[in-house]
Amino acid sequence: MxxxxxxxxxxxxxxxxxxxxxxxxxxxxxxxxxxxxxxxxxxxxxxxxxxxxxxxxxxxxxxxxxxxxxxxxxxxxxxxxxxxxxxxxxxxxxxxxxxxxxxxxxxxxxxxxxxxxxxxxxxxxxxxxxxxxxxxxxxxxxxxxxxxxxxxxxxxxxxxxxxxxxxxxxxxxxxxxxxxxxxxxxxxxxxxxxxxxxxxxxxxADETPRTGVADLRAELGLREDQVVLVYAGTLGEAQGLDSLIDACARIRDPRLVCLIAGSGTTEERLRRRAEEANATHVRFLGRVPRERMPALMATGDAHYVSLRPGGMSAYTMPSKVQATLAAGRALLVAAEGDAAAVARDSGAGITARPGDPDSIADALRELCDLGREKLELFGQAGRAHYDRVFxxxxxxxxxxxxxxxxxxxxxxx
Incomplete structure (x- = not known):
């Protein structure tokens, strides 16, 4: 044609x-x-x-x-x-x-x-x-x-x-x-x-081969046993990231590191909230240059997808879902509807109730208990699902x- x-x-x-x-x-x-x-x-x-x-x-x-x-x-x-x-x-x-x-x-x-x-x-x-x-x-x-x-x-x-x-x-x-x-x-x-x-x-998603991409673990001073959760994207009201900060403040496991990359209207509020809540697991990276995003993607053992409940959240598919699956990384999804269904159906991740710090904290503990090797298997399952569906x-x-x-x-x- x-x-x-x-x-x-x-x-x-x-x-x-x-x-x-x-x-x-x-x-x-x-x-x-x-x-x-x-x-x-x-x-x-x-x-x-x-x-x-x-x-x-x-x-x-x-x-x-x-x-x-x-x-x-x-x-x-x-x-x-x-x-x-x-x-x-x-x-x-x-x-x-x-x-x-x-x-x-x-x-x-x-x-x-x-x-x-x-x-x-x-x-x-x-x-x-x-x-x-x-x-x-x-x-x-x-x-x-x-x-x-x-x-x-x-x-x-x-x-x-x-x-x-x-x-x-x-x-x-x-x-x-x-x-x-x-x-x-x-x-x-x-x-x-x-x-x-x-x-x-x-x-x-962008399917550019990323074999051999070096991660940022050494640059960021991360230990081999630490489980890294990455959020990269807009820091706005729709993402509902306050509950992630509150959840991280509830975790005392030293293996957890949460990296937040990006900027937006709620950035300053989130930084203050993390400091006031003593959420020491959370590190803000600011805007990461586009050419360094593959390295950041490789750094995360799991990637965080979040949408505030209500509105369009039940029928929204954030592009980072496909990007994470394509990169062969695990997902932690705190959202309603379709995005959460992909995390479950693909075998690539776990879900939490959006806007609920206790539920998200439970999911963070599960990430730490799974450890990096099992999360790598989640990522492999996600890549296979991406090839079939996305x-x-x-x-x-x-x-x-x-x-x-x-x-x-x-x-x-």
């Missing part, structure tokens, strides 16, 4: 923005002709990647994959106005300068975040008559509310209703709607998406199948 990918984010952007590039290469390996429509790389700093300057459009070739980049306003800061300019400028440029590259496709995969990609998506679907698979990578307007992108005042409620209606239009135009976390299926069905349109396609190869096969179903549905209509 001649398959298109419509995504604002693409290589060489890192992290979650790199996932569409992995899909493009996996589909090309499966014998498909791939055409990508994307923007100029500027994530996560808001500055253009080296070697690029914004022009009306730029065509590239990567192996057998063709890439069309279109102009956008580069930004990724906290300003809602500049973020909207970033999203809106890509959507408008993709509509005007990008959609000609999508003419004649057999099917189109669309990453739904941000939802402004609906403009080129609708043109391709209704004018160019190309069947669409919409991959719901983020739930809108839920994610905008959770991140504080929109507030709770009257105007924000109007914006929220407008976003919900916009998303409804996206769902109706797609031949298939893919969701990444099992719990999202019922939510999308409740929002009017027919069950026969829904398909579960989990997302993958790998890009498995994802590309599911995407291919869903695209074929969208094409068949389009032909029947």
């Amino acid at each position: 001649r398959i298109g990918l419509l995504t604002q984010w693409f290589d060489p952007e890192p992290g979650a923005a790199a996932l569409p590039g992995m899909l493009a290469r996996a589909l090309a390996r499966r014998g498909h002709e791939v055409q990508v429509l994307t923007g100029f790389p500027n994530y996560p700093t808001g500055e253009l990647a080296p070697g690029y300057r914004v022009t009306r459009r730029l065509d590239e070739v990567d192996g057998t994959t063709r890439i069309r980049r279109v102009a956008l306003y580069p930004s990724h800061d906290r300003s809602a106005l500049r973020r909207m300019a970033n999203y809106g400028s890509f959507a408008a440029s993709a509509l005007v300068s990008g959609t000609p590259a999508l003419r004649g496709l057999d099917a189109l995969w669309v990453g739904n975040s941000p939802i402004s990609v609906a403009l080129p998506m609708w043109f391709t679907r209704y004018v160019q008559r190309v069947p669409v698979l919409l991959h719901v990578l983020d739930l809108w307007p839920d994610s905008a509310l959770a991140s504080g992108f929109i507030g709770t005042d009257r105007v924000s409620r109007i914006i929220e209703r407008g976003m919900a209606g916009w998303c409804g239009g996206m769902y109706r135009s797609a031949g298939r709607v893919a969701y990444v976390s099992p719990g999202a299926a019922d939510l999308l069905a409740s929002r009017g998406v027919p069950r026969e349109k829904l398909v579960h396609i989990p997302v993958w 790998s890009v190869a498995a994802g590309a096969e599911r995407v291919e199948r869903a695209l074929c179903e969208a094409v068949e549905s389009h032909r029947r209509r």
Whole structure:
């Protein structure tokens, strides 16, 4: 098939923005002709990647994959106005300068975040008559509310209703709607998406080989018998990390070390809380450079995933779940719903009740009692589960199948 990918984010952007590039290469390996429509790389700093300057459009070739980049306003800061300019400028440029590259496709995969990609998506679907698979990578307007992108005042409620209606239009135009976390299926069905349109396609992680990556144990002065729990990510309200600090303060086992890497709105409060609670097991590393993240990943005997109860937590799959499984490390999950189910089903980890320091403390004691060798076995089980369920190869096969179903549905209509 001649398959298109419509995504604002693409290589060489890192992290979650790199996932569409992995899909493009996996589909090309499966014998498909791939055409990508994307923007100029500027994530996560808001500055253009080296070697690029914004022009009306730029065509590239990567192996057998063709890439069309279109102009956008580069930004990724906290300003809602500049973020909207970033999203809106890509959507408008993709509509005007990008959609000609999508003419004649057999099917189109669309990453739904941000939802402004609906403009080129609708043109391709209704004018160019190309069947669409919409991959719901983020739930809108839920994610905008959770991140504080929109507030709770009257105007924000109007914006929220407008976003919900916009998303409804996206769902109706797609031949298939893919969701990444099992719990999202019922939510999308409740929002009017027919069950026969829904398909579960989990997302993958960075699968760059990390054999031979040195850990940071010696640098951090850690003993061989110490069990290291790592949390790396945003330090915000949604993560509910206060309960982890309180749990660590309840542990007296000298083998436990908890490393917290990252920054965010709750960082100073968490540091004070750890000091006041005499949580001596906890060390704050601050922001860790991207190139050192594989070493930090290798340092952790287990990695901590936490979501505050309520809201989106039951149907959210934090990307660090897949990243930890792919790295072959054990999980400790203090969250409801799908993330906890993966820890149990994969055999890669243990769970605790979110927001409950006593339950989390019990899980920390279990980590210490298991020891590093048994946690290594948990990690191996997790990697095997990742290969079966979350790998890009498995994802590309599911995407291919869903695209074929969208094409068949389009032909029947």
